[in-house]
Amino acid sequence: MAVPREQLEADVLIVGAGPAGLSCALHLAQLIKDHNQSGAKPELSAENIYVLEKGREIGAHQLSGAIMNPKALAELVPGFEKSAPLDTPVTDSAALFFTQNSSYRFPITPPPFQNKGNYLVSLSKIVKWLGGLVESAGVNVFKEFGGAELVYENGAVAGVITEDKGLDKNGRPKSNYTPGYELRAKVTVLAEGPRGSLTKKLVSGKKLDNINPQSYGIGLKELWEIEPGRVEPGYVAHTLGWPVEMDMYGGGWIYGLQNNRLSIGLVIALEYTDPQFDPHQAFQKWKTHPHVRQILDGGKLVRYGAKSLPYGGWYARPRNGADGALIIGDSGSFLDSQRLKGIHLAIKSGMLAAETILQALKTGDTTSKTLGGFEKRVEASYIRDELWKVRNFHQSFQHGMWQGFVHTAFQQITGGRGLIDPMRVEAGYKHYKKRAASGPAKDEGDRFKGDGKLTFDRLTDVYHSGTRHNDDQPCHLHILDPGVCATKCVEEYGNPCQYFCPAAVYEMAKESGGTLKLKINFPNCVHCKTCDIADPYQVIDWVVPEGGGGPNYEGM
């Protein structure tokens, strides 16, 4: 049924108010101001830039470690040190290797783990601050609105339809029903973060895949308040080893923040072989390592969250070849997979997109002919330098640490080329071994419960994510082939969704007859997108829920 929708016209529509989207908006507003002051025609206005943000507030869905390389922010907001909510400069960088009971500090911290000149920040706070600058530049940021569908016109992207509001759990209109708006724009910028739901559609629809599919990891984070004196603000440690098996890729972080706050987390590549591996449990286990335990002991969990991240780098960048659209930030694979740093590249990609868009608005040509200038600007910038050096880095680790170290050694001395260039990968979910190979199914009763002080079960952690959704709305996790779950998947993989989801959304519930049925507790969702990425049959489609739903990552 065609729903009559209100239409609104914009010059530029940016989906996602993260570092990439907001930098694009802010830089474009600055460029438009200069353009108008120079008296050049046509006259443009920052008020015709719209930004959509599905979170309740700008910054609510931002989660990162985070160590920020400030160079892009310095270009975007000169003198940012005076006004940006930076937590603390990095003062000490350590690389630790964990065995179950001991830890070893690498005598020399390897270059990728060095962070001199970088800042420890709360990405949520930085983005909230950036959002303030964007709004005062005259840009409209619509909070609590997500991009649900792309609008096409003659094959070109022509805007976005926002999500319908006020539908009940069966999809029927409630008294507050408001159909989504049709926002038409000359240029649509997808800055949705990792595994953007519109980006996914655009990339598959327009065949924009690069030579490698995107590789992803999942990062789980807890923010703690610890006993004074345990960790100095500015101390940064990265851990390798226990409890991450050597056939997997992942590691932990410990960042000392101001006011006895501590950011800890674990990142795991979503290409492990055991379909019943539980990243949340691995994170909890990691906290019981003596080195971490003695830091956390007596402290208090403040907040929890999880988010996927794109590891694929240069060879997994979706091609920016669509008419009317650009893909930036994590959606565009602008993340250094070796250093796991993407904030500065997201900002830079947003700025380069802004320069490209100004050109398009000036000439009136918003086809890939002008927008293709984005690629050239990326090629000519330090984004390319940084990503090119590590273009084969993550691929080396797709079968674990040992092979990775060997490859990396060669890449280090050949400027990134290494033994194979380009090194290919397959999508991470293809790494799962079928049940017979990965051992018997785990019993649901054995799920990790935690001690409630140092370690937590998933529901307790989810509570600390502050996530909230209106329960009476259609489930935003679409199972494209529901027949698979209780039959084939039980036998072949033992329902990995129950294990990879860090928010206890998926549950194979026993019916009274003893049969299994998939139950989706979607209000728990923290919008990490892991399910969309890691499902072995690729039948989970994450779509935007009603705007305003999702976690509250204030301070994360």
Added chain:
Amino acid sequence: MKIIAVTEQRQGKWNNTSFEILAAAQQIAAAASGTLSAAVVGKNLDALVAELAAKNVSEVLQVEHDLLEDYTPDGFCIALKQVIESAKPDLVLFPHTYQVRDFAPKLAAMLGKGMIGDSVGYRHEGGRLIFVRQMFQGKTAADVSFAGAGPWFASFQSGAFRADQLLASDGGAKPVHKVTVELKPEQIRTKPLELFKEAKSAVDLTQAALIVSIGRGIKAPENIAQAEAVAKALGAEIAASRPICDEGWLPMERQIGSSGQTVAPKLYLALGISGAIQHVVGMKGARTIVAINKDQNAPIFEIADYGIVGDIFEIMPALTEELQKAK
């Protein structure tokens, strides 16, 4: 500019938004040196009409018919169409009420015109009347105006204008014109039944002194009757944790927890509830918490004043029996 403001009444009682749009219509008419007719539709309207005639309007249009006694979209559209065709206004204004939402777009369409609904303001700009509508839940506003010839149809949101700015007549009662409309019973396709008020939500858990609450341990909807028997014997309300309401086994208004109600009864009896923090935040204020769960490690026991490790299906019937005996 000739304006008709269509007021709204039901059973002789005003919808007060009517006066807000009358005030708006006065202001638009004054700025455009136009005339303003206040229309009211229904039956036995004399008292209401007199009230309108005491306001600063050019005239009052009294649209009466037996078939307009009760509101029907067909009746109101057919009647108002005739009014508009004979009066030939440039602009027809409505309060944005549920009733107007129901019939006004249809009326505009019958005349081949568009309608700007739910406006919050207007302004005159370059000889054009521009309406302001909120978009994105009030985060931005759009300017909208009519293309083509009148009559134009528009409605204003409740609260957009102030009824106390409505000007009274400066010189006695204004003229009242009774408008005769042709209306036949067969033209009206809906049969209004008696008006009713939606029953208030039957339960207010926040006021309940005693609550019996069930969780996943109840296993199947057919087992809820056993918990309800306990509640009845105790004189308590029945409530549940999220999974139960999620399944639709109990209505959502009986859900306790972070996404449901927060309660603080004298007694909270938790049957088969594990005590996830999402539930606990909704009931930890209870004065006495009694928990029954077969898992002795269930977190609910950490906050319970009294705990029974056991099978609720054994305990519920026994408890019901003892409670009945004690009465």
